[in-house]
Amino acid sequence: MPSDKNIEPTISDGHASAPPKAAKKILDVAYDLFYRRGIRAIGVDEIVKRAGVTKPSLYRSFPSKDELAASYLRQYDLEYWERFDEAVAANPGDPRAQIKAFLTRIGKRTQVADYRGCGMTNAAVEYPDHSHPARVVSEANKQELRRRLRAMAAAMGALDPDTLGDGLLLLIEGAYISGQLFGLGGPAQSVARNADLLIEASLKK
Amino acid sequence: MPSDKNIEPTISDGHASAPPKAAKKILDVAYDLFYRRGIRAIGVDEIVKRAGVTKPSLYRSFPSKDELAASYLRQYDLEYWERFDEAVAANPGDPRAQIKAFLTRIGKRTQVADYRGCGMTNAAVEYPDHSHPARVVSEANKQELRRRLRAMAAAMGALDPDTLGDGLLLLIEGAYISGQLFGLGGPAQSVARNADLLIEASLKK
DNA sequence: ATGTATACGTACCGACCGGTAACATTGTCA
DNA sequence: TGACAATGTTACCGGTCGGTACGTATACAT
Numbered sequence: 426m427p428s429d430k431n432i433e434p435t436i437s438d439g440h441a442s443a444p445p446k447a448a449k450k451i452l453d454v455a456y457d458l459f460y461r462r463g464i465r466a467i468g469v470d471e472i473v474k475r476a477g478v479t480k481p482s483l484y485r486s487f488p489s490k491d492e493l494a495a496s497y498l499r500q501y502d503l504e505y506w507e508r509f510d511e512a513v514a515a516n517p518g519d520p521r522a523q524i525k526a527f528l529t530r531i532g533k534r535t536q537v538a539d540y541r542g543c544g545m546t547n548a549a550v551e552y553p554d555h556s557h558p559a560r561v562v563s564e565a566n567k568q569e570l571r572r573r574l575r576a577m578a579a580a581m582g583a584l585d586p587d588t589l590g591d592g593l594l595l596l597i598e599g600a601y602i603s604g605q606l607f608g609l610g611g612p613a614q615s616v617a618r619n620a621d622l623l624i625e626a627s628l629k630k
Numbered sequence: 631m632p633s634d635k636n637i638e639p640t641i642s643d644g645h646a647s648a649p650p651k652a653a654k655k656i657l658d659v660a661y662d663l664f665y666r667r668g669i670r671a672i673g674v675d676e677i678v679k680r681a682g683v684t685k686p687s688l689y690r691s692f693p694s695k696d697e698l699a700a701s702y703l704r705q706y707d708l709e710y711w712e713r714f715d716e717a718v719a720a721n722p723g724d725p726r727a728q729i730k731a732f733l734t735r736i737g738k739r740t741q742v743a744d745y746r747g748c749g750m751t752n753a754a755v756e757y758p759d760h761s762h763p764a765r766v767v768s769e770a771n772k773q774e775l776r777r778r779l780r781a782m783a784a785a786m787g788a789l790d791p792d793t794l795g796d797g798l799l800l801l802i803e804g805a806y807i808s809g810q811l812f813g814l815g816g817p818a819q820s821v822a823r824n825a826d827l828l829i830e831a832s833l834k835k
Numbered sequence: 836a837t838g839t840a841t842a843c844g845t846a847c848c849g850a851c852c853g854g855t856a857a858c859a860t861t862g863t864c865a
Numbered sequence: 866t867g868a869c870a871a872t873g874t875t876a877c878c879g880g881t882c883g884g885t886a887c888g889t890a891t892a893c894a895t
Contacts, residue, residue, distance in 0.1 A: 687871090
């Protein structure tokens with residue numbers, strides 16, 4: 426599989442004005458459009474038009490639209506764990522506070538009129554086929570999220586860490602979805618409070 | 631808006647062999663395909679082919695594909711509240727048991743390899759535009775679900791009924807989504823247990 | 836200056852999208 | 866038998882889909 430054609434193999438861009446790299450512009454535009462309006466809803470023509478490039482440029486950097494969608498999600502994955510790790514780093518050694526910080530942030534992000542939820546979740550809904558490149562990335566992201574939540578539930582001292590970890594995952598996914606369903610004033614604003622109640626009820630006495 | 635062309639306005643079908651009604655076959659096939667594979671993923675050609683009818687027949691009964699999708703969701707809505715009311719009727723006067731029965735059922739339904747979640751939720755993810763006919767139906771269904779859950783939380787005697795109702799909604803949506811993300815053995819199997827823990831932690835002492 | 840490699844643009848492909856026009860066929864009831 | 870409504874048949878529309886063949890421009894090394 427010679428798919429070495431991806432992003433930024435160039436040197437180090439030492440001095441001024443390196444060529445803006447068509448592939449990067451394409452991925453940036455695709456990221457925005459795929460996330461906001463859905464992958465199936467966006468055609469490659471619109472992507473190249475908004476990126477100011479042409480279609481062959483897209484297909485020189487990405488083997489197919491499906492693979493471009495997978496690249497979008499790989500980028501999303503990176504930024505997702507950045508946000509997660511920020512909440513963790515802000516509360517060292519206190520998994521319960523880490524969760525609370527992460528969920529408070531999610532709860533806030535959902536409180537805008539056009540919130541679009543989680544790009545990973547949305548992609549999985551759009552592509553039920555488990556072998557689709559985008560879905561493969563999405564499922565891996567969710568498996569990792571589950572793993573981390575269960576580990577943190579164990580670190581909190583939960584009676585049944587796997588159940589608590591999964592409960593937190595359900596609340597998080599519920600926040601992503603109901604955030605885009607209800608918009609402002611929706612149920613997602615209470616995700617941190619509900620999570621804390623669930624944690625309290627799940628700890629060893 | 632003369633959209634009186636829908637389903638079954640015919641008399642009572644007293645005796646044998648009423649014409650099988652193309653509109654019903656179309657809606658049945660569309661229901662199955664839209665739900666299992668997504669609305670955007672299915673073209674009208676495939677629907678009419680699988681239904682054994684022709685395209686003009688579809689457009690005589692439904693003004694557009696978008697409206698057919700909305701009709702699919704209206705049918706989904708009917709069956710959704712049937713299932714909900716079953717769980718309610720099975721536990722008269724006991725809202726906590728009603729919730730538990732409903733969530734136990736959801737948890738079980740998610741435990742198959744190709745579970746596809748909630749048709750309402752999926753449609754909202756596919757159509758971010760709030761004015762889309764399918765999304766209008768979806769949002770109405772979720773508003774009603776929220777209303778009922780909050781009312782039941784109040785009937786349980788929760789300290790903060792709106793927060794508990796919303797927490798249950800988050801768990802339910804999380805179960806729908808993680809059911810299709812993880813399949814067998816996923817977090818959705820614990821939705822009833824987590825809901826019961828959350829309820830326990832939310833009641834007046 | 837010239838070769839070479841890489842990045843880009845023009846123009847095009849067949850297939851499918853949702854949707855329609857015009858007409859033939861059928862079954863049902865009066 | 867005749868009239869009506871529902872369905873089927875065939876052919877078609879413009880637009881968009883994802884994807885590509887092929888020629889051109891630019892940059893750099895020699």
